[in-house]
Amino acid sequence: MSINEKDELLYNMENRDVETPQPRVKRGGVHRPFLFGFATALCLVYLMDLGFEAYKFATLRETVQVASGELQTSWPPPPPYTEVARVARYVVHISDWASLATISTAAPIKGFPFANTASVSDGPVGLSSGTPYFYISNLDFTGKDLLTDARTTVSLSEAQSDYCHTSGxxxxxxxxxxxxxxxxxxxxKNGTEEATFARTALFSRHPVMKTWPIGHHFFFAKLNISHIYVLDFFGGASDVSVQDYYKATPFP
Amino acid sequence: MSINEKDELLYNMENRDVETPQPRVKRGGVHRPFLFGFATALCLVYLMDLGFEAYKFATLRETVQVASGELQTSWPPPPPYTEVARVARYVVHISDWASLATISTAAPIKGFPFANTASVSDGPVGLSSGTPYFYISNLDFTGKDLLTDARTTVSLSEAQSDYCHTSGxxxxxxxxxxxxxxxxxxxxKNGTEEATFARTALFSRHPVMKTWPIGHHFFFAKLNISHIYVLDFFGGASDVSVQDYYKATPFP
Structure with a gap:
């Protein structure tokens, strides 16, 4: 190769883009700006998703979900455990169901302590009365038992909401x-103001009750509270006086 | 305008792309292929999301979620309501807590029917024994009551899973x-094979139990079942014999 030939080769190498320009925006058949656009959209969607997850996490800690059939209600978190009467009012108000303890009158387990699931409401959402109302039929175990001994314990657990689970x-x-x-x-008693309240309390939170068969003779009933235990922290249960209970409010 | 001028104008209009080519891929400062790429990515993400939602909806109907503290377990849906013994075994196995009814010995409500929340397990996930095991302390209401009268009703409701809610x-x-x-x-009794099973049954599904204070003298206990009622459809409760209950399996 002569010096001239070398020079020409170098010249050609340095200037090959000028002489035979490459297709500017092609790469493997796809436009490069197209790829940039695609990547930008993916990044944006990813960032939006991150933001949405952060928002969900933030709100998760601020609401307590309770589900009752087709209804789901979001509640504020519970009051501090030291405000025991308020905690009691809170759990009673957010609960959609309870265990009703009775002394069984059913032949095979006569005299046994018994507990049954009952849908409950102390008022429509946000209108807590503190008094648990039920819609009872004497055809049911619980209704039958109560005819013999009306004493009961209504046991309500915060475990029915998602609070305990999300709190671990x-x-x-x-x-x-x-x-x-x-x-x-x-x-x-039917026709009283309290019966109207009990109906609104129960039917607003358990809409299916409106359709329950007339032949089962359901009636509105309430718990006349005589004693309250609350377990909301380590160190054993607290007694709450009925007066303090009714004076307290579930929400600030 | 002379004919010559007109001709020149027409010539210029027809040939303006040749003479002063427009930027091929610009529009409002953004490359058109970039926009195409962006839109394609958004469409793909949207389609993926639709597919994911459809998948979630399909699986939602096929699993029942039960939460116990920090654990959450996915279960198959319940057996048909006609297979009553299997429904009983199913609900007992998926349940993480139950209401334990006792006759109260606490001074203010002595003799009252009482019910308390108790964490329960009849076996580790997928290994159902049918026997409900508990970890009891005689410092607790229930433990104290049972010392006087060991009779109880263990009341378990499918409402603690999301099955009732999602089914409406x-x-x-x-x-x-x-x-x-x-x-x-x-x-x-400690040291027996059954105690080992009870420990695995309870500690696998309620890991926090491992850390419960030794001073509370927790012990493993089980329900000796003497009678079973099941309510899983309209028309009243079914009696299930203890033999049929233990023969049945919760899952197909």
Missing amino acids: FDPEDPRCARILLSGSIVEV | FDPEDPRCARILLSGSIVEV
Whole structure:
């Protein structure tokens, strides 16, 4: 190769882009700006998703979900555990169901302590009365038992909401609050103002009750509370006076 | 305008792209292929999201979620309501907590029917024994009551899973199954094979139990089942014999 030939080769190498320009925006058949646009959209979607997750996490800690059939209600978190009467009112108000303890009158287990699931409401959402109302039929175990002995304990556990789960509290952890209301179940007389309240309290939160068969003779009933135990922290249960209970409010 | 001028104008209009070519891929400062790429990515993400939602909806109907503290377990849906013994075994196995009914010995409510929340397990996930095990302390209401009268009813409601909610069943709807196991609570003697099973059953599903204070003298206990009621459909409760219950399996 002569010096001239070398020079020409170098010249050609340095200037090859000028002489035979490459296609500017092609790469493997796809436009480079197209790829940039694609990547930008993916990044934006990813960032939006991150933001949405952060928002969900932030709100998750601020609402307590309770589900009752097709209804789901979001509640504020519970009051501090030191405000025991308020905790009791809170758990009673957010609860959609409770265990009703009775002394069984059913032949095979006559005299046994018994507990049954009952849908409950102390008022429409946000309008807490503190008094648990039920819609009872004497065809049911509980209704039959109460005819013989009206004493009961209404046992309500915060485990029915998602609060204990999202807080990592086992159902038996005392911080997963338990409210134990003892007293007697009494019928709410039809036609009274209280019957109207009980109907609104129950039917607003358990709409299916409106359709329950007339032949089962359901009636509105309430718990006349005589004693209250609350377990909402380590160190054993607290007694709450009925007066303090009714004076307290579930929400600030 | 002379004919020559007109001709020149036409010539210029026809040939303006040749003479002063427009930027090929610009529009409002953004490359058109970039926009195409962006839109394609958004469409793909949207389609992926649709597919994910469809998948979630399909699986939602096929699993039942039960939460116990920090653990959450996915279960297959319940057996048909006609297979009553299997429904009983199913609800007992998926349940993480139950109501334990006792006759109260606490001074202010002595003799009252009482019910308390108790964490329960009849076996580690997928290994159902049918026997409900508990970890009991005699410092607790329930433990104290059982020392005087060991009879109890263990009341379990499907309402603690998300099955009733996603199916639109109110907690008191009989299709939101209730299992009512009556019998006596007996201690499981330490050092036996059954104590090992009870420990695995409870500690696997309630890990916090491992850390419960030694000073509270917790012991493993089980329900000796003497009678079973199941409410899983309209038309009243079914009796299930203890033999049929233990023969049945919760899953196909």
